[in-house]
Amino acid sequence: MTEPGATDALLTWDDQMEALKGVVDRLLKIWRPDGPTVVERQDMTRLALSILACGYLCRVYTDDRRPVFMPLWNYACNQGGPNPDYVYSTVEVDPTGAYQLSGYRGSSRFVEITQHENDMFTPAILGGGHVPLQVTNDLDELHLDHDGYFSVVMSEERPRNYTGDWWRLDPRAHRLLMRRCACDWKQEVDARVAVNRLDDAGADMTPEEVARRFSDMTAWIEGMIEFDMRLVRYYRQHHGINVLLRSTKIDEMGGLPRQAYYDGIHEIGDEEALIVEVPLPGECVYWQILVADDRFATVDWVNRQSSLNDVQARVDGDRVFRAVISRQDPGVYNWLDKADFPWGIIQMRLYRATDFPAAIVTRVPVSEVLKHLPADTAVVTPAERAEQLRRRREGAQLRQIW
Numbered sequence: 225m226t227e228p229g230a231t232d233a234l235l236t237w238d239d240q241m242e243a244l245k246g247v248v249d250r251l252l253k254i255w256r257p258d259g260p261t262v263v264e265r266q267d268m269t270r271l272a273l274s275i276l277a278c279g280y281l282c283r284v285y286t287d288d289r290r291p292v293f294m295p296l297w298n299y300a301c302n303q304g305g306p307n308p309d310y311v312y313s314t315v316e317v318d319p320t321g322a323y324q325l326s327g328y329r330g331s332s333r334f335v336e337i338t339q340h341e342n343d344m345f346t347p348a349i350l351g352g353g354h355v356p357l358q359v360t361n362d363l364d365e366l367h368l369d370h371d372g373y374f375s376v377v378m379s380e381e382r383p384r385n386y387t388g389d390w391w392r393l394d395p396r397a398h399r400l401l402m403r404r405c406a407c408d409w410k411q412e413v414d415a416r417v418a419v420n421r422l423d424d425a426g427a428d429m430t431p432e433e434v435a436r437r438f439s440d441m442t443a444w445i446e447g448m449i450e451f452d453m454r455l456v457r458y459y460r461q462h463h464g465i466n467v468l469l470r471s472t473k474i475d476e477m478g479g480l481p482r483q484a485y486y487d488g489i490h491e492i493g494d495e496e497a498l499i500v501e502v503p504l505p506g507e508c509v510y511w512q513i514l515v516a517d518d519r520f521a522t523v524d525w526v527n528r529q530s531s532l533n534d535v536q537a538r539v540d541g542d543r544v545f546r547a548v549i550s551r552q553d554p555g556v557y558n559w560l561d562k563a564d565f566p567w568g569i570i571q572m573r574l575y576r577a578t579d580f581p582a583a584i585v586t587r588v589p590v591s592e593v594l595k596h597l598p599a600d601t602a603v604v605t606p607a608e609r610a611e612q613l614r615r616r617r618e619g620a621q622l623r624q625i626w
Contacts, residue, residue, distance in 0.1 A: 234431055234432065234435040235435050235438070235439060240438050240439065240441070243439065243441075243442050244276070244441065244442055244445075247272055247442055247445050247446055248265070248268050248269050248272050250446060251268055251272065251445075251446060251449055251450065251453075252264070252265065252268055254450060254453055254454075255268060255453055255518075255519060268519075271302070271303065271449060271519065271521065272445050272449065274300060274301045274302065274303070275301060275303055275444065275445045275448050275449060276441055276444075276445055277300075277301060278295070278296060278297075278301040278303075278448075279440070279441045279444040279445065280441075281294040281295060282294045282295075282296055282314050283344070283437055283440055283441070283444055284434065284437045284438055284440075284441075286315065286316065287316055287426075287429060287433070287437075288315075288316040288317050288318040288321065288398075288421070289318070289421060289424050289426035289427065290421070290426035290427075291315045291316060291317065291323065291419045291420070291421060292315060292419065293313040293314065293315045293400075293402060293417055293418075293419055294313060294314060294315065295311075295312070295313055295625055295626055296312040296313060296314045296401070297312045298311070298312065298625045299524070299525060299526050299620065299625075302521045302522055302524075303448055303449060303452060303519075303520065303521055304448070304452055304520060305452065305514065305516045305520040305521070305522055305569065305571055306522050307403075307405075307512060307514065307522075307531070307573065308514065308522065308525035308530075308531045308620065309333075309405050309406060309407055309409075309510075309512055309531070309533050310403045310404065310405055311403070311404040311406075311414055311623055311624060311625050312401065312402070312403060313401075313402045313404075313417075314399055314400060314401050314402070315399070315400050315402075315419055316343070316398065316399055317339075317378075317393065317397055317398060317399065317400055318398075318421075318424075319380065319393055319394065319395045319396065319397050319398065320380065320395075321379070321393075321421055321422075321423055321424060322377060322378070322379035322383065322393075322421070322422040322423045323377070323378045323379065323393070323419055323420065323421055323422060324375060324376070324377055324378075324419070324420045324422055325337070325374075325375070325376050325378060325391075325417060325418070325419050326373070326374060326375040326376070326417070326418050326419075326420075327373070327374065327415060327416045327417040327418050328371070328372045328373055328374075328415060328416045329363055329364075329366075329368055329372045329373075329374055329415055330372070330404075330412070330413040330414050330415040330416065331411075331412050331413045332404055332405055332406040332412045332413065332414050332415060333405040333406060333407055333412065333509070333510055334362060334363075334364065334405050334509070334510070334575075335362065335363040335364075335402065335403070335404045335405070335415045335417075336360050336361065336362050336363075336402070336403050336405075336480060337360065337361050337362075337363075337400050337401070337402045337403075338359065338360040338361075338400070338401045338402075338403070338480065339357055339359040339360070339393070339394050339396075339397035339399075339400060340357060340397065340398065340399040340400070340401055341356070341357045341394075341396040341397060341398055341399075342398070342399070343398045343399055344440065344443060344444055344447055344448075345444075345447045345448045345451045346443075346447045346451065347447065347450050347451050347454050349451065349477050350451065350454055350455060350458065350473075350477070356476065356477055357394055357396050357397060358481050359392075359394050359397070360480060360481055360482075361391045363415060365389075366389045367388075367389055374389070375388065375389065376388070376389040376390065376391055377389070377390050377391070377422070378390070378391045378392075378393045379392075379393050379422075380392065380393050380394075380395060400419075402417065403480070404624075405510060405575075406623065407510065407512075407533045407534060407535035407536070408535050408619075409616075409619030409620060409622060409623055410615070410618065410619040410622055414623060414624040416624070449519065452519060452520035452521075453518070453519050453520070455473070455520060456489075456516075456518050456519065456520050456568070456569050457518075458473065459471070459473075459487045459488065459489060459569060460489045463487055463488050463489065464488065464489065465488075465489045465490075465491050465567075466488070466489065466490060466491060466492065466498055466585050466587055467488040467489070467583075467585055468486050468487070468488040468500060468502075468570050468572060468583040468585050469486060469487065469488055469583070470484060470485070470486050470580055470582075471485045471486065471487040473485075473487070480575070482575060482576045483573055483574070483575045483576075484573070484574045484575075484577060484580055485571060485572070485573060486502075486570075486571065486572040486573075486574070486583055487569060487570070487571050487572075488569070488570045488585065489567060489568070489569060489570070490515060490549050490562060490567060490568055490569070490570050491566065491567035492549075492550070492562075492587060494551045494552065495552070495589060495590055495591070496550065496587060496588070496589060496590055497548050497549060497550035497552075497554055497587075497588055497589070497590040497593050498548070498549040498550070498570075498585050498586065498587055498588075499546060499547075499548055499585070499586045499588060499593065499596055499597065500513070500545075500546065500547045500548075500549060500560075500570065500583060500584075500585050501544055501545070501546050501583065501584040501585075501586075502544065502545045502546075502572065502581060502583045502584075503543065503544050503545075503581040504539065504543050504544070504545055504581070505574060505577040505578050505579045505580065505581065506578045506579055507576075507577065507578040508534075508574055508575065508576065508577040508578070509575050509576040509577075510533070510534060510573070510574075510575040510576070511533065511534050511545075511572070511573060511574050511575065511577070512531060512532070512533040512534070512572065512573045513531065513532055513533075513545075513547060513560065513570070513571070513572040513573075514530060514531035514560075514570075514571055514572075515530050515531070515549055515560050515561070515562045515568060515569070515570055515571075516530075516568050516569045516571065517563075517565040517568040517569075518565065518566075518567055518568045518569070520569060523561060523562060523563045523565070523568070524563065525616075525620065526616070526617055526620040526621070527613070527617060528561040528563060528613075529559055529560065529561050529612065529613060529616060530560060530561050530562070530563070531560070532547060532558060532560065536616075537557075537558050538557045538558055538602040540598050540600065540601065541598075541600060542598075545558070546558060546597060546598075546601065547559070547560050548560065548593055548597075549562055549570065550562065550590045550593075551563065551564065551590075552590050553606075553609060554590050554593040554594075555593075555594075555603050555604060555605075555609075556593065556594070556597065556601055556602065556603055556604070557601075557602035557603065557604050557612075558602070559609075570585075
Protein backbone atom coordinates (compact mmCIF):
# COMPACT_ATOMS: atom_id res chain seq x y z
CA MET A 225 0.00 0.00 0.00
CA THR A 226 1.46 3.37 -0.98
CA GLU A 227 2.06 5.72 1.92
CA PRO A 228 -0.26 8.78 2.10
CA GLY A 229 1.34 11.77 0.45
CA ALA A 230 3.82 9.71 -1.55
CA THR A 231 2.05 10.41 -4.84
CA ASP A 232 1.26 14.09 -4.34
CA ALA A 233 3.84 15.08 -6.97
CA LEU A 234 2.40 12.83 -9.66
CA LEU A 235 0.65 14.28 -12.69
CA THR A 236 -3.06 14.86 -12.13
CA TRP A 237 -5.88 14.18 -14.59
CA ASP A 238 -5.87 17.86 -15.56
CA ASP A 239 -2.09 17.73 -16.10
CA GLN A 240 -2.48 14.73 -18.40
CA MET A 241 -5.33 16.37 -20.34
CA GLU A 242 -3.26 19.53 -20.72
CA ALA A 243 -0.49 17.49 -22.35
CA LEU A 244 -2.99 16.08 -24.86
CA LYS A 245 -4.39 19.47 -25.88
CA GLY A 246 -2.26 20.09 -28.95
CA VAL A 247 -2.29 16.56 -30.35
CA VAL A 248 -5.03 16.99 -32.96
CA ASP A 249 -3.79 20.39 -34.13
CA ARG A 250 -0.28 19.03 -34.69
CA LEU A 251 -1.61 16.06 -36.64
CA LEU A 252 -3.85 18.30 -38.75
CA LYS A 253 -0.86 20.40 -39.79
CA ILE A 254 0.63 17.26 -41.32
CA TRP A 255 -2.60 15.88 -42.78
CA ARG A 256 -4.13 19.15 -44.03
CA PRO A 257 -1.36 21.80 -44.09
CA ASP A 258 -3.65 24.25 -45.93
CA GLY A 259 -6.27 23.95 -43.21
CA PRO A 260 -8.88 21.27 -42.48
CA THR A 261 -12.59 21.47 -43.05
CA VAL A 262 -14.92 21.21 -40.06
CA VAL A 263 -15.61 17.60 -41.00
CA GLU A 264 -11.91 16.76 -41.33
CA ARG A 265 -11.17 18.30 -37.92
CA GLN A 266 -13.83 16.16 -36.28
CA ASP A 267 -12.67 13.09 -38.16
CA MET A 268 -9.09 13.55 -36.93
CA THR A 269 -10.38 14.20 -33.41
CA ARG A 270 -12.29 10.92 -33.48
CA LEU A 271 -9.25 9.05 -34.80
CA ALA A 272 -7.03 10.50 -32.06
CA LEU A 273 -9.59 9.53 -29.42
CA SER A 274 -9.68 5.96 -30.73
CA ILE A 275 -5.89 5.68 -30.59
CA LEU A 276 -5.95 7.08 -27.05
CA ALA A 277 -8.36 4.27 -26.11
CA CYS A 278 -6.06 1.80 -27.82
CA GLY A 279 -3.13 3.28 -25.91
CA TYR A 280 -4.82 2.77 -22.57
CA LEU A 281 -5.43 -0.90 -23.33
CA CYS A 282 -2.03 -1.64 -24.84
CA ARG A 283 0.24 0.72 -22.91
CA VAL A 284 -1.32 1.69 -19.58
CA TYR A 285 -3.44 -1.29 -18.53
CA THR A 286 -0.90 -4.08 -18.96
CA ASP A 287 2.86 -4.48 -18.71
CA ASP A 288 5.52 -7.13 -19.30
CA ARG A 289 5.18 -8.53 -15.75
CA ARG A 290 1.43 -9.14 -15.92
CA PRO A 291 0.95 -9.51 -19.66
CA VAL A 292 -2.40 -9.74 -21.44
CA PHE A 293 -2.92 -9.71 -25.21
CA MET A 294 -4.93 -6.56 -25.84
CA PRO A 295 -6.74 -5.42 -29.01
CA LEU A 296 -4.64 -3.10 -31.15
CA TRP A 297 -6.06 -2.19 -34.59
CA ASN A 298 -9.66 -2.92 -35.52
CA TYR A 299 -12.77 -1.20 -36.83
CA ALA A 300 -13.01 0.97 -33.69
CA CYS A 301 -9.27 1.75 -33.54
CA ASN A 302 -8.75 2.07 -37.28
CA GLN A 303 -5.13 2.98 -37.87
CA GLY A 304 -2.26 1.38 -39.75
CA GLY A 305 -4.38 0.17 -42.65
CA PRO A 306 -5.87 -2.71 -40.66
CA ASN A 307 -6.51 -5.78 -42.75
CA PRO A 308 -10.20 -6.60 -42.10
CA ASP A 309 -9.33 -10.32 -42.20
CA TYR A 310 -6.89 -9.93 -39.30
CA VAL A 311 -7.59 -9.60 -35.60
CA TYR A 312 -4.58 -7.72 -34.25
CA SER A 313 -3.53 -8.10 -30.60
CA THR A 314 -0.37 -7.01 -28.83
CA VAL A 315 1.46 -7.44 -25.53
CA GLU A 316 4.64 -6.06 -23.98
CA VAL A 317 7.41 -8.53 -23.13
CA ASP A 318 10.69 -8.36 -21.25
CA PRO A 319 13.35 -9.97 -23.49
CA THR A 320 15.03 -11.43 -20.41
CA GLY A 321 11.80 -13.01 -19.20
CA ALA A 322 10.13 -16.38 -19.77
CA TYR A 323 6.53 -16.59 -20.96
CA GLN A 324 3.95 -19.27 -21.59
CA LEU A 325 1.54 -18.79 -24.48
CA SER A 326 -1.38 -21.19 -24.37
CA GLY A 327 -4.91 -21.59 -25.65
CA TYR A 328 -6.95 -23.07 -28.48
CA ARG A 329 -5.92 -22.94 -32.14
CA GLY A 330 -9.40 -22.55 -33.60
CA SER A 331 -10.03 -22.96 -37.33
CA SER A 332 -8.96 -19.63 -38.82
CA ARG A 333 -6.59 -19.55 -41.80
CA PHE A 334 -3.42 -18.83 -39.80
CA VAL A 335 -2.21 -17.25 -36.56
CA GLU A 336 1.22 -15.63 -36.49
CA ILE A 337 3.02 -13.88 -33.65
CA THR A 338 5.74 -11.41 -34.58
CA GLN A 339 8.40 -10.06 -32.24
CA HIS A 340 8.98 -6.29 -32.35
CA GLU A 341 11.77 -4.27 -30.83
CA ASN A 342 9.89 -0.95 -30.92
CA ASP A 343 7.73 -0.42 -27.86
CA MET A 344 5.77 2.38 -29.57
CA PHE A 345 5.41 3.47 -33.19
CA THR A 346 7.39 6.51 -34.29
CA PRO A 347 7.91 8.15 -37.71
CA ALA A 348 11.63 7.57 -37.24
CA ILE A 349 11.04 3.92 -38.19
CA LEU A 350 10.46 5.10 -41.77
CA GLY A 351 13.98 6.47 -42.01
CA GLY A 352 15.64 3.15 -42.76
CA GLY A 353 19.27 2.43 -42.02
CA HIS A 354 18.38 -0.17 -39.41
CA VAL A 355 17.88 -3.89 -39.86
CA PRO A 356 14.56 -4.64 -38.14
CA LEU A 357 13.85 -7.64 -36.00
CA GLN A 358 12.38 -10.31 -38.30
CA VAL A 359 11.10 -13.09 -36.05
CA THR A 360 7.64 -14.55 -36.59
CA ASN A 361 6.20 -17.77 -35.19
CA ASP A 362 3.10 -19.64 -36.32
CA LEU A 363 0.68 -21.55 -34.09
CA ASP A 364 0.72 -24.31 -36.69
CA GLU A 365 4.31 -25.07 -35.63
CA LEU A 366 2.99 -26.32 -32.29
CA HIS A 367 1.63 -29.61 -31.01
CA LEU A 368 -2.14 -29.63 -30.41
CA ASP A 369 -4.08 -32.01 -28.20
CA HIS A 370 -7.38 -33.57 -29.28
CA ASP A 371 -9.24 -30.38 -28.27
CA GLY A 372 -6.89 -28.12 -30.23
CA TYR A 373 -5.14 -26.90 -27.08
CA PHE A 374 -1.53 -25.72 -27.32
CA SER A 375 1.13 -24.50 -24.93
CA VAL A 376 4.52 -23.02 -25.80
CA VAL A 377 7.27 -21.43 -23.71
CA MET A 378 8.93 -18.31 -25.10
CA SER A 379 12.30 -17.32 -23.62
CA GLU A 380 15.81 -16.40 -24.70
CA GLU A 381 17.04 -19.91 -23.88
CA ARG A 382 15.16 -23.20 -23.64
CA PRO A 383 14.43 -23.99 -19.98
CA ARG A 384 16.56 -26.80 -18.58
CA ASN A 385 14.93 -30.24 -18.83
CA TYR A 386 11.92 -28.75 -20.66
CA THR A 387 10.78 -30.97 -23.54
CA GLY A 388 7.63 -29.17 -24.68
CA ASP A 389 7.19 -26.63 -27.48
CA TRP A 390 9.56 -23.68 -27.23
CA TRP A 391 10.08 -20.45 -29.18
CA ARG A 392 13.17 -18.31 -28.77
CA LEU A 393 12.51 -14.77 -27.52
CA ASP A 394 14.95 -12.46 -29.25
CA PRO A 395 17.03 -10.25 -26.89
CA ARG A 396 15.81 -7.20 -28.83
CA ALA A 397 12.10 -7.99 -28.50
CA HIS A 398 9.91 -5.72 -26.39
CA ARG A 399 6.47 -6.39 -27.89
CA LEU A 400 4.58 -9.22 -29.57
CA LEU A 401 2.06 -8.59 -32.34
CA MET A 402 -0.43 -11.38 -33.02
CA ARG A 403 -2.37 -11.59 -36.29
CA ARG A 404 -5.30 -14.00 -36.43
CA CYS A 405 -6.42 -14.37 -40.05
CA ALA A 406 -9.91 -15.51 -41.08
CA CYS A 407 -11.37 -15.33 -44.58
CA ASP A 408 -14.85 -16.70 -43.91
CA TRP A 409 -15.68 -14.30 -41.08
CA LYS A 410 -18.83 -16.14 -40.07
CA GLN A 411 -17.65 -19.75 -40.10
CA GLU A 412 -13.98 -19.70 -39.07
CA VAL A 413 -13.26 -19.77 -35.34
CA ASP A 414 -10.58 -17.38 -34.06
CA ALA A 415 -7.79 -18.66 -31.84
CA ARG A 416 -7.98 -17.93 -28.12
CA VAL A 417 -4.58 -17.12 -26.68
CA ALA A 418 -3.46 -16.43 -23.10
CA VAL A 419 -0.02 -15.30 -21.97
CA ASN A 420 1.60 -15.71 -18.56
CA ARG A 421 5.03 -14.79 -17.29
CA LEU A 422 6.82 -17.73 -15.72
CA ASP A 423 9.81 -16.10 -14.02
CA ASP A 424 8.06 -13.14 -12.37
CA ALA A 425 4.71 -13.25 -10.57
CA GLY A 426 4.26 -9.55 -11.22
CA ALA A 427 2.75 -6.89 -9.01
CA ASP A 428 0.29 -4.03 -9.18
CA MET A 429 1.73 -1.11 -11.10
CA THR A 430 2.95 1.63 -8.83
CA PRO A 431 1.18 5.00 -9.09
CA GLU A 432 4.41 6.38 -10.56
CA GLU A 433 4.42 3.75 -13.32
CA VAL A 434 0.76 4.34 -14.14
CA ALA A 435 1.36 8.09 -14.34
CA ARG A 436 4.44 7.57 -16.54
CA ARG A 437 2.57 5.34 -18.94
CA PHE A 438 -0.38 7.72 -19.04
CA SER A 439 2.02 10.52 -19.93
CA ASP A 440 3.19 8.41 -22.91
CA MET A 441 -0.22 8.83 -24.55
CA THR A 442 0.72 11.99 -26.45
CA ALA A 443 3.65 10.21 -28.09
CA TRP A 444 1.52 7.06 -28.61
CA ILE A 445 -1.22 8.94 -30.49
CA GLU A 446 1.02 11.20 -32.51
CA GLY A 447 3.56 8.51 -33.25
CA MET A 448 1.04 6.00 -34.57
CA ILE A 449 -1.01 8.40 -36.68
CA GLU A 450 1.91 10.43 -38.02
CA PHE A 451 3.82 7.25 -38.89
CA ASP A 452 1.01 6.07 -41.15
CA MET A 453 0.30 9.46 -42.72
CA ARG A 454 3.95 9.68 -43.70
CA LEU A 455 3.94 6.10 -44.96
CA VAL A 456 1.02 6.87 -47.30
CA ARG A 457 2.88 9.91 -48.61
CA TYR A 458 5.96 7.78 -49.13
CA TYR A 459 3.92 5.54 -51.41
CA ARG A 460 2.49 8.53 -53.24
CA GLN A 461 6.01 9.80 -53.94
CA HIS A 462 7.72 6.48 -54.69
CA HIS A 463 4.97 4.31 -56.21
CA GLY A 464 2.80 6.90 -57.92
CA ILE A 465 -0.89 7.55 -58.44
CA ASN A 466 -3.44 4.98 -59.66
CA VAL A 467 -0.93 2.14 -59.63
CA LEU A 468 -0.40 -0.99 -57.53
CA LEU A 469 3.24 -2.07 -57.19
CA ARG A 470 4.99 -4.65 -55.09
CA SER A 471 6.50 -2.90 -52.08
CA THR A 472 9.46 -3.67 -49.85
CA LYS A 473 8.93 -0.76 -47.44
CA ILE A 474 6.90 -2.66 -44.85
CA ASP A 475 9.34 -5.57 -45.08
CA GLU A 476 12.14 -3.12 -44.24
CA MET A 477 10.25 -2.07 -41.11
CA GLY A 478 9.53 -5.60 -39.88
CA GLY A 479 6.34 -6.85 -41.56
CA LEU A 480 5.40 -10.49 -41.99
CA PRO A 481 8.42 -12.25 -43.58
CA ARG A 482 6.23 -14.55 -45.69
CA GLN A 483 3.78 -11.88 -46.82
CA ALA A 484 4.29 -9.73 -49.91
CA TYR A 485 2.68 -6.29 -50.02
CA TYR A 486 1.49 -4.41 -53.08
CA ASP A 487 0.83 -0.69 -52.52
CA GLY A 488 -0.28 2.30 -54.54
CA ILE A 489 -2.40 5.44 -54.42
CA HIS A 490 -5.95 5.85 -55.70
CA GLU A 491 -7.03 9.35 -56.73
CA ILE A 492 -10.09 9.60 -58.96
CA GLY A 493 -13.22 11.70 -59.37
CA ASP A 494 -16.68 10.68 -58.22
CA GLU A 495 -17.63 9.74 -61.80
CA GLU A 496 -14.52 7.60 -62.32
CA ALA A 497 -13.34 4.12 -61.38
CA LEU A 498 -10.14 2.11 -61.26
CA ILE A 499 -10.09 -1.44 -62.58
CA VAL A 500 -7.46 -3.49 -60.77
CA GLU A 501 -6.31 -6.71 -62.46
CA VAL A 502 -3.98 -9.17 -60.73
CA PRO A 503 -3.16 -12.62 -62.16
CA LEU A 504 -3.16 -14.97 -59.18
CA PRO A 505 0.06 -16.78 -58.18
CA GLY A 506 0.49 -20.45 -58.96
CA GLU A 507 0.10 -21.16 -55.25
CA CYS A 508 -0.87 -18.79 -52.47
CA VAL A 509 -2.01 -19.61 -48.94
CA TYR A 510 -3.96 -16.37 -48.67
CA TRP A 511 -4.57 -13.14 -50.57
CA GLN A 512 -6.51 -9.96 -49.90
CA ILE A 513 -6.97 -6.37 -51.12
CA LEU A 514 -8.25 -3.21 -49.39
CA VAL A 515 -8.69 0.54 -49.85
CA ALA A 516 -7.84 3.09 -47.17
CA ASP A 517 -7.83 6.87 -46.79
CA ASP A 518 -4.76 9.11 -46.92
CA ARG A 519 -4.04 8.53 -43.21
CA PHE A 520 -3.94 4.76 -43.79
CA ALA A 521 -7.25 4.24 -42.02
CA THR A 522 -9.02 1.42 -43.86
CA VAL A 523 -12.38 2.48 -45.28
CA ASP A 524 -15.14 1.30 -42.90
CA TRP A 525 -15.17 -2.42 -43.66
CA VAL A 526 -18.12 -3.28 -41.44
CA ASN A 527 -20.61 -1.15 -43.36
CA ARG A 528 -18.87 -0.85 -46.74
CA GLN A 529 -17.25 -3.40 -49.04
CA SER A 530 -13.79 -1.85 -48.81
CA SER A 531 -11.87 -5.14 -48.85
CA LEU A 532 -12.04 -8.54 -50.48
CA ASN A 533 -10.22 -11.80 -49.79
CA ASP A 534 -9.88 -15.16 -51.53
CA VAL A 535 -13.20 -16.36 -50.08
CA GLN A 536 -15.23 -13.17 -50.55
CA ALA A 537 -14.11 -12.33 -54.10
CA ARG A 538 -15.06 -13.83 -57.46
CA VAL A 539 -12.11 -14.82 -59.66
CA ASP A 540 -12.55 -14.83 -63.44
CA GLY A 541 -12.10 -17.96 -65.54
CA ASP A 542 -8.62 -16.91 -66.65
CA ARG A 543 -7.50 -16.93 -62.96
CA VAL A 544 -7.23 -13.15 -62.90
CA PHE A 545 -8.68 -11.30 -59.96
CA ARG A 546 -10.41 -8.12 -61.10
CA ALA A 547 -11.92 -5.49 -58.84
CA VAL A 548 -13.36 -2.01 -59.32
CA ILE A 549 -12.48 0.88 -57.01
CA SER A 550 -14.95 3.75 -57.05
CA ARG A 551 -17.23 5.96 -54.99
CA GLN A 552 -20.33 4.97 -56.97
CA ASP A 553 -21.46 1.35 -56.99
CA PRO A 554 -20.55 0.03 -60.45
CA GLY A 555 -22.81 -3.01 -60.07
CA VAL A 556 -19.98 -5.58 -60.18
CA TYR A 557 -19.55 -8.21 -57.49
CA ASN A 558 -15.91 -7.27 -56.79
CA TRP A 559 -16.54 -3.62 -55.91
CA LEU A 560 -14.13 -1.85 -53.53
CA ASP A 561 -15.93 1.13 -52.02
CA LYS A 562 -13.52 4.03 -51.50
CA ALA A 563 -16.24 6.13 -49.84
CA ASP A 564 -15.92 9.93 -50.05
CA PHE A 565 -12.16 10.20 -49.60
CA PRO A 566 -10.55 12.20 -52.45
CA TRP A 567 -7.45 9.99 -52.38
CA GLY A 568 -5.94 7.19 -50.38
CA ILE A 569 -4.11 3.92 -50.59
CA ILE A 570 -4.65 0.57 -52.30
CA GLN A 571 -2.98 -2.37 -50.58
CA MET A 572 -2.88 -6.03 -51.51
CA ARG A 573 -1.33 -8.93 -49.60
CA LEU A 574 -0.06 -12.24 -50.99
CA TYR A 575 0.81 -14.66 -48.20
CA ARG A 576 3.23 -17.52 -48.86
CA ALA A 577 2.92 -17.16 -52.61
CA THR A 578 5.08 -18.99 -55.14
CA ASP A 579 5.27 -15.98 -57.48
CA PHE A 580 4.31 -12.33 -57.58
CA PRO A 581 2.53 -11.28 -60.77
CA ALA A 582 2.39 -7.62 -61.77
CA ALA A 583 -0.87 -5.75 -61.24
CA ILE A 584 -2.53 -3.58 -63.89
CA VAL A 585 -4.63 -0.54 -62.92
CA THR A 586 -6.85 1.17 -65.50
CA ARG A 587 -8.77 4.43 -64.99
CA VAL A 588 -12.17 4.56 -66.70
CA PRO A 589 -15.54 6.35 -66.35
CA VAL A 590 -17.60 4.45 -63.81
CA SER A 591 -20.44 4.26 -66.35
CA GLU A 592 -18.16 2.32 -68.74
CA VAL A 593 -16.71 -0.20 -66.31
CA LEU A 594 -18.38 -3.24 -67.86
CA LYS A 595 -16.97 -2.34 -71.29
CA HIS A 596 -13.48 -2.96 -69.90
CA LEU A 597 -14.23 -6.24 -68.10
CA PRO A 598 -14.72 -9.81 -69.38
CA ALA A 599 -18.19 -10.70 -70.55
CA ASP A 600 -18.63 -13.20 -67.72
CA THR A 601 -17.84 -10.67 -64.95
CA ALA A 602 -20.09 -11.27 -61.96
CA VAL A 603 -22.61 -8.47 -61.48
CA VAL A 604 -25.11 -7.72 -58.71
CA THR A 605 -28.50 -6.04 -58.43
CA PRO A 606 -29.14 -3.44 -55.72
CA ALA A 607 -31.00 -6.09 -53.71
CA GLU A 608 -28.08 -8.52 -54.03
CA ARG A 609 -25.65 -5.80 -52.97
CA ALA A 610 -27.75 -5.08 -49.89
CA GLU A 611 -27.68 -8.77 -48.97
CA GLN A 612 -23.91 -8.92 -49.62
CA LEU A 613 -23.40 -6.01 -47.21
CA ARG A 614 -25.76 -7.50 -44.62
CA ARG A 615 -23.75 -10.73 -44.56
CA ARG A 616 -20.54 -8.74 -44.38
CA ARG A 617 -21.73 -6.68 -41.41
CA GLU A 618 -22.82 -9.83 -39.58
CA GLY A 619 -19.52 -11.60 -40.22
CA ALA A 620 -17.42 -8.62 -39.12
CA GLN A 621 -19.22 -8.47 -35.79
CA LEU A 622 -18.79 -12.19 -35.18
CA ARG A 623 -15.00 -11.91 -35.21
CA GLN A 624 -13.44 -12.09 -31.75
CA ILE A 625 -11.65 -8.73 -31.67
CA TRP A 626 -11.20 -8.77 -27.89
